[in-house]
Amino acid sequence: MEKKKFTAKKIIYSILGLLFLLLLIMGIRYLINSNAAKSDQFLTKKPFVQNMDDKVLATGDIVPREEIEIKPNTAGIIDKILVKEGDKVTVGQLIATLKIVPNVSAINDAQQQIQNSQLQISNAKMNMDNQQKQFDMQQKLFSQGVISKQEYITSQQQLASTQQAYKNALQQLSTAQKQLQIVRTGSTPELQGLANTQIRSKATGTVLEVPVKVGSQVIEANSFNAGTTICSVADLNSLQFKGTIDEAQAGKLKEGMEMNIVIGALQNQSFKGKVTLIAPKGTDTNGTIKFNIEGDVYNDKNVYIRAGYSANGEIILSSQKNALLLDEALIQYEKVKGQDTPYVEVKQKDGKFKKVYVKLGASDGINVQILSGITKNDEIKVWNPSDKDKEALKAQQEKS
Numbered sequence: 001m002e003k004k005k006f007t008a009k010k011i012i013y014s015i016l017g018l019l020f021l022l023l024l025i026m027g028i029r030y031l032i033n034s035n036a037a038k039s040d041q042f043l044t045k046k047p048f049v050q051n052m053d054d055k056v057l058a059t060g061d062i063v064p065r066e067e068i069e070i071k072p073n074t075a076g077i078i079d080k081i082l083v084k085e086g087d088k089v090t091v092g093q094l095i096a097t098l099k100i101v102p103n104v105s106a107i108n109d110a111q112q113q114i115q116n117s118q119l120q121i122s123n124a125k126m127n128m129d130n131q132q133k134q135f136d137m138q139q140k141l142f143s144q145g146v147i148s149k150q151e152y153i154t155s156q157q158q159l160a161s162t163q164q165a166y167k168n169a170l171q172q173l174s175t176a177q178k179q180l181q182i183v184r185t186g187s188t189p190e191l192q193g194l195a196n197t198q199i200r201s202k203a204t205g206t207v208l209e210v211p212v213k214v215g216s217q218v219i220e221a222n223s224f225n226a227g228t229t230i231c232s233v234a235d236l237n238s239l240q241f242k243g244t245i246d247e248a249q250a251g252k253l254k255e256g257m258e259m260n261i262v263i264g265a266l267q268n269q270s271f272k273g274k275v276t277l278i279a280p281k282g283t284d285t286n287g288t289i290k291f292n293i294e295g296d297v298y299n300d301k302n303v304y305i306r307a308g309y310s311a312n313g314e315i316i317l318s319s320q321k322n323a324l325l326l327d328e329a330l331i332q333y334e335k336v337k338g339q340d341t342p343y344v345e346v347k348q349k350d351g352k353f354k355k356v357y358v359k360l361g362a363s364d365g366i367n368v369q370i371l372s373g374i375t376k377n378d379e380i381k382v383w384n385p386s387d388k389d390k391e392a393l394k395a396q397q398e399k400s
Helices: 001-038 102-144 149-185 387-399
Strands: 047-064 065-069 075-081 094-100 198-199 205-207 229-232 237-247 260-262 269-278 284-286 288-298 310-327 332-337 338-346 353-357 359-363 366-372
Touching: 001 332, 047 102, 047 260, 047 288, 065 102, 237 310, 237 359, 260 288, 260 387
Parallel strands: none
Antiparallel strands: 047 237, 047 310, 065 229, 075 094, 094 198, 205 229, 237 288, 260 269, 260 310, 269 288, 284 288, 310 366, 332 338, 338 353, 359 366
């Protein structure tokens, strides 16, 4: 009897064990299938057809082609400023006036020059008087027939020479006296204050900057210093783009290429331009070699462009019409015969993905041209989805 009970229990335990094992196997299979199905769900993107421009981008700013700095002709203190930044000025227009600060050394030099001139006048007057007496005597002797006509003419020429020397000495004194007056006041009555005290524009254009104010002391430009700038003037209708490009792009460019100047401050308005200069020598900027580039800016729209605006210069190298493009982030690479070879993963009819090698063309940094390998109807796996892509994938899974 006990033996039959033991046998029945054994059978029951065996059945329960088999049921548990079966349930365990089914659970594991469900998890595997579930995970496999989940892992097979990827967001995909399709290539698209669009025009493709292969272009080089230079960063820089807009500057006037020629900027004139107006400087005084003598040292002094600003008395009046008659213009402000943004004003239009013409050549010869009065922009500021000065009060002259007398220079002690210059005054001493001028006074010394006056003294020298007065001494020269005294000597010249004495020579002229002596020569006049000599001439009067020679003239009397000539009338009496004592001396020849040639001797008489020589005496006459000597008198004229001393008279001219006397006049020159008088002129030098007058010049020295005027120079002293200019050193002291900046002008003379004959010049009506126009000599040094009035600063006038040397160009027609727009006042860009007035770095001085009334009461500022200024100095003239000379061999030892650049002088004080009263204001700077430029023609804002004649502008150019100045920027830099990377060394890898410099070799692709040449002077005369057309470019688009995009100014961010003007809501990314674009202006036509042309490359006028590519620097023959690069400069090291934070470990990267940069080359200076310049280009004309054609403001056909008559938009008011301020000097100093930041801008980007886009130079089109080539343009592909109806190119097959793909998001460059979808391209993967692997080593094939020692070279990095691009490929994508294309979705198949069974839902699986197949590796397909592709040939790439031009790139604009976001999209890349596909020359061969896939068609516009292929679905390409997004293998490195962004947060936005992940949200789209989640929405796709919930919908399915």
